[in-house]
Amino acid sequence: MGKEVLEYLSKYIPVTDEIERAIKESAFIKHFKKGTILLEEGNIANECYFILKGCIRSYYKRDGEEKTVEFYTEEQAVTPSSYGKQIASEHCLECTEDTMASVGSPELEIEMFKKYPQLESVARVIGEVIMSKYQETFAEFKMNSPEERYLNLLKDRPDLLQRVPQNQIASYLGIKPESLSRIRKRISNQKK
Amino acid sequence: MGKEVLEYLSKYIPVTDEIERAIKESAFIKHFKKGTILLEEGNIANECYFILKGCIRSYYKRDGEEKTVEFYTEEQAVTPSSYGKQIASEHCLECTEDTMASVGSPELEIEMFKKYPQLESVARVIGEVIMSKYQETFAEFKMNSPEERYLNLLKDRPDLLQRVPQNQIASYLGIKPESLSRIRKRISNQKK
DNA sequence: CTCATTTCTTAACTAAAGTCAGCGAATACA
DNA sequence: TGTATTCGCTGACTTTAGTTAAGAAATGAG
Numbered sequence: 383m384g385k386e387v388l389e390y391l392s393k394y395i396p397v398t399d400e401i402e403r404a405i406k407e408s409a410f411i412k413h414f415k416k417g418t419i420l421l422e423e424g425n426i427a428n429e430c431y432f433i434l435k436g437c438i439r440s441y442y443k444r445d446g447e448e449k450t451v452e453f454y455t456e457e458q459a460v461t462p463s464s465y466g467k468q469i470a471s472e473h474c475l476e477c478t479e480d481t482m483a484s485v486g487s488p489e490l491e492i493e494m495f496k497k498y499p500q501l502e503s504v505a506r507v508i509g510e511v512i513m514s515k516y517q518e519t520f521a522e523f524k525m526n527s528p529e530e531r532y533l534n535l536l537k538d539r540p541d542l543l544q545r546v547p548q549n550q551i552a553s554y555l556g557i558k559p560e561s562l563s564r565i566r567k568r569i570s571n572q573k574k
Numbered sequence: 575m576g577k578e579v580l581e582y583l584s585k586y587i588p589v590t591d592e593i594e595r596a597i598k599e600s601a602f603i604k605h606f607k608k609g610t611i612l613l614e615e616g617n618i619a620n621e622c623y624f625i626l627k628g629c630i631r632s633y634y635k636r637d638g639e640e641k642t643v644e645f646y647t648e649e650q651a652v653t654p655s656s657y658g659k660q661i662a663s664e665h666c667l668e669c670t671e672d673t674m675a676s677v678g679s680p681e682l683e684i685e686m687f688k689k690y691p692q693l694e695s696v697a698r699v700i701g702e703v704i705m706s707k708y709q710e711t712f713a714e715f716k717m718n719s720p721e722e723r724y725l726n727l728l729k730d731r732p733d734l735l736q737r738v739p740q741n742q743i744a745s746y747l748g749i750k751p752e753s754l755s756r757i758r759k760r761i762s763n764q765k766k
Numbered sequence: 767c768t769c770a771t772t773t774c775t776t777a778a779c780t781a782a783a784g785t786c787a788g789c790g791a792a793t794a795c796a
Numbered sequence: 797t798g799t800a801t802t803c804g805c806t807g808a809c810t811t812t813a814g815t816t817a818a819g820a821a822a823t824g825a826g
Contacts, residue, residue: 444717451713463706472710499691506698513705514655518664520712521643524748525636527784528813547773556716561813563775568812719814720783740804753783755805760782 384409386434387484390457394508404498408490414481421475427462429485436481437545441553442473450554453478453542459512466491478546528557529565576601578626579676582649586700596690600682606673613667619654621677628673629737633745634665642746645670645734651704658683670738720749721757 384406391397391405411434414420421427423443431438431454438454440462451473454460464471466488495502523531532555535542543551552562576598583589583597603626606612613619615635623630623646630652632644643665646652656663658680687694715723724747727734735743744754 442713442717449713449717451709451716461702463709466702473713495695502694502698503687506694506701509698509701509705510653510658513701513708516705516708516712517643517655520708520715521634521641521665523712523716524643524745525634525641549773553716558814559774560776560815564813567775739802741802750784751804752785752806756783759805 384484386457387432390432390459391504391508394511395504398500400498400500401504404494404501408486408494410485410490412483412485414477414483416477416480418477418481419474420477421462421471421473423472423474424470426468427465427471428487430462430465430487431460431483431485433458433460434482434484436477436479436483438481438483439476439478439546439550440473441476441550448474448550448553450550453539453546453550453554455539455541455545459508478550523556528555528561529568531555532562532565533569576676578649579624582624582651583696583700586703587696590692592690592692593696596686596693600678600686602677602682604675604677606669606675608669608672610669610673611666612669613654613663613665615664615666616662618660619657619663620679622654622657622679623652623675623677625650625652626674626676628669628671628675630673630675631668631670631738631742632665633668633742640666640742640745642742645731645738645742645746647731647733647737651700670742715748720747720753721760723747724754724757725761 387405387409388397388402391401395401414436420429420431420438433454433456435456438460439450440452440454440460441448441450443449460475460483462471462473462475495505522534526534535551535555548562549559552559555562557565579597579601580589580594583593587593606628612621612623612630625646625648627648630646631642632646632652632654633640633642635641652667652675654663654665654667687697714726718726727743727747740754741751744751747754749757
C-alpha cells in the first residue's frame with residue numbers, strides 16, 4: 383500500500399528512497415460507509431485523508447442549509463483547515479460515497495517529519511502547489527458567472543455531476559438549486 | 575531591518591535565534607513608485623514580497639478589463655502563484671501606492687533553507703495558516719451576497735476603501751462598479 | 767415491492783446585478 | 797493652471813438569481 387500516495391507525490395517532486403520508505407511506513411488505510419461524518423462542526427480535526435476511492439464533501443452549516451465548499455475525490459488530499467491546531471472546526475466533512483482513504487494524524491506527521499526531514503520539504507512544496515491552484519480556482523470563481531462556473535465544472539470534473547446530488551453542486555457553485563435547474567435548461571435549449 | 579518580518583513570523587511560530595539570524599541576513603528592502611508593475615502577465619515571477627509600507631494589487635486581464643484578485647497591504651506577504659516555478663504568470667502585480675517591501679528570490683530561499691533548515695519548517699507552517707485563511711475567505715465569498723461581501727470588507731479592511739479606487743474594489747468583490755455604487759446607496763438609505 | 771422522503775423541475779413573482787448611456791467631480795499631467 | 801482623462805453616481809432597461817409553492821421523478825428503508 384502507499385503506492386497511490388507515492389504516485390501522487392511524484393507529480394510534484396522527485397521521490398527519493400527515503401521518502402518512499404517514509405510513506406510506506408506511515409500508510410494507514412481506513413474504510414468509511416457512505417454518509418459517514420468524518421468531522422463535525424465545533425470538533426477538533428485530528429485526521430487528514432488521501433482518497434483512494436470515493437468522495438468526501440466539505441461544507442459549512444449556515445442559515446439552516448449546508449453550503450458545500452469542496453468535493454474531494456480519488457487522488458486528492460483532504461486537510462481540514464484546523465488540522466493540527468487545537469481549535470474547533472468551522473466546517474464539516476462527510477463521505478458522499480463509500481470511501482477508502484489513507485489516513486494521517488498530526489502525531490504521526492510530527493514523528494515522520496523528525497525521522498525523515500525531507501518530508502517536511504515535500505509537504506511545503508506540495509502545499510504551495512495546492513495553494514496556487516486554489517488561488518486560481520478562487521479567481522476563476524470571482525470572474526465568472528454562475529452559468530460559466532457550471533460549464534467549467536462540466537468540463538473539468540464531469541464525473542462530479544454523476545456522483546453528487548445537484549443541490550450540493552448548486553451550493554458548490556454559490557447558487558440555489560432552482561437556479562442550477564434553470565441554467566441546465568437554458569444550456570440544453572441553446573444546443574437545440 | 576527585518577524587524578517587521580520577525581514580528582510577523584512570531585505570530586505563527588516561536589522565533590529561535592537561528593531564524594532571527596536567517597531573516598536579518600536575508601532582509602533586502604526595495605522601494606517602488608506608485609504604478610510600478612512588479613509582475614506582468616506571461617512573465618516569470620522571480621520575486622516575492624513582504625510589504626512594509628504601501629499596497630500591492632494582484633489582478634488578471636480578462637475581457638479587456640482588470641479583475642482584481644487581492645490587495646496586499648502592510649505586514650502581508652505576496653507570493654505570486656508561479657513563484658519559484660519556471661512558468662508564465664497568469665496574473666499581474668501592481669503597486670497602487672508608493673511601496674516599500676522586503677524582497678525575496680527563489681535562489682536566496684533555497685540557499686537559506688539549506689543554511690537554516692528550521693526555515694523550511696517555518697515556511698510550511700505559515701503556508702498552512704495562509705492556506706486555511708484563504709479557504710475560509712473563499713467559503714465566505716461563496717456563501718455571501720455582493721452586499722454582504724461589501725459590508726464584510728467595510729468591517730475587516732476599512733482602510734482599503736480609502737486607499738484604492740472603487741472600480742478595483744468592485745472587481746475584487748466580483749461585481750461591476752455600477753453595482754457597487756448602488757449597493758453603497760442602498761446601505762446609506764437604509765441607515766436614514 | 768411499496769411507501770415515505772428527498773431531489774429535481776417548473777412556474778410566477780420579486781429583487782438584484784449587468785448593460786448602456788450620460789453627466790458631474792476628482793485626478794493626473796503637461 | 798488648464799485641460800484631458802479617469803472615476804463615481806444615476807437612470808432606464810435587460811437579464812438573471814432568489815423566493816415561494818407545487819408537482820413529478822428518483823431514491824431509500826422496511
